[in-house]
Amino acid sequence: MKLEKAAAQLEALGNPTRLQLYRILVRAGDDGLAVGSVQGKLDIPSSTLSHHLKRLVDTGLVTQERQATTLICRANYPGMNALIGYLADECCADAACAPAVGKALA
Amino acid sequence: MKLEKAAAQLEALGNPTRLQLYRILVRAGDDGLAVGSVQGKLDIPSSTLSHHLKRLVDTGLVTQERQATTLICRANYPGMNALIGYLADECCADAACAPAVGKALA
DNA sequence: ATGCTATTTCCATATCTATCGAAATTGGGT
DNA sequence: ACCCAATTTCGATAGATATGGAAATAGCAT
Structure with a gap:
């Protein structure tokens, strides 16, 4: 992974609203969630949501698929x-880091 | 870890210059690196560097220690x-994610 | 005390970001 | 063709961010 791309993804996640948004999508699992449903959970205007969503899609952290009028x-x-791999690689260049990452996965 | 803190750290790393800066520090290992040495590697004005460094320190991703006139x-x-643990937890709520993270550690 | 080097703060500015109302668009249903 | 619901684009604005030159500060050495 290129540093530029990693930075773009980190920046995309580095906004509380977007991180929350991403969390919601992760928890929704493989079924995904319609934009409208996400809006219900976040309670922000649709235009604002659309911007944030676009950012996550553009950086490759979220995918979208049309189903009739709704966008999953x-x-x-x-x-x-x-991205996690990139961070782990950067961080775990020093061995002192590895144990804690392992713990995070346990 | 609180979502707000995670977002702040992600945002801090989500800038190419700062990510590069962080990389340099990671690769420097436990010995750390003086601000001046970092500047030599990044070739940016000291005031700019100081701002970025402050951001990383403020978010808890970098520590500093005085040694005479230089700051390690x-x-x-x-x-x-x-942070990686937080991301992994968010992401790996779905099992489909775990294998790749394991790979990143191998 | 003076000077030297390292680093930060001050200040200014150009650019980017977040936000959101209103209007436009998209994609079926009827 | 027309309408309705879902979503995006447009346009505008307030605030944050990145950048860096110049001045201030910190910490030793002499």
Whole structure:
């Protein structure tokens, strides 16, 4: 993963509203969630939500799929994995880091 | 970890210059690196560097220690671990994510 | 005390971001 | 064709961020 891309993804997640949004999509699992449903959970105007969502999609952290008039959004796990992997690689260049990461997965 | 704190750390890392800066500190290991040395590697004005560094310190990703006139900076591994752990927890609520994270550690 | 080096703070500014109401669009149903 | 619901785009604004030159500060050495 390129540093630029990692930074873009980190920045995308580095906003409380978007991180919350991403969390919601992760918890929704493979079924995903319609934009409207997400809006119900976040209670923000649709235009604001759309902007945030676009950011997550553009950086590859979320995918979208049309189903009739609704747009289903899903957390893109591989994208997140790549990002976590990048961070782990950067961090775990020093061995002192590895145990705690292992713990996080346990 | 609170969502707000995670978002702040992600935002801090979500800037190419700061991510590069953090990388440099990680690779420097436990010895850390003086601000001046970092500046030599990044080739940016000291005031700009100082701002970015402050951001990383404020969010708990970097620590600093005075040694005479120079300031030694170190990547704060536990801080990064907590962040990676948070992301992994959010992401790996779904099992489909776990294998790739494991791979990143291998 | 003076000077030297390292680093930060002050200040200014250009750019980017977050927010959201209103209007436009998209994609079926009827 | 028309309408309705879902979602996006447009346009505007307040505030945050990134950047860096210049001045201030910190901490030793002499």
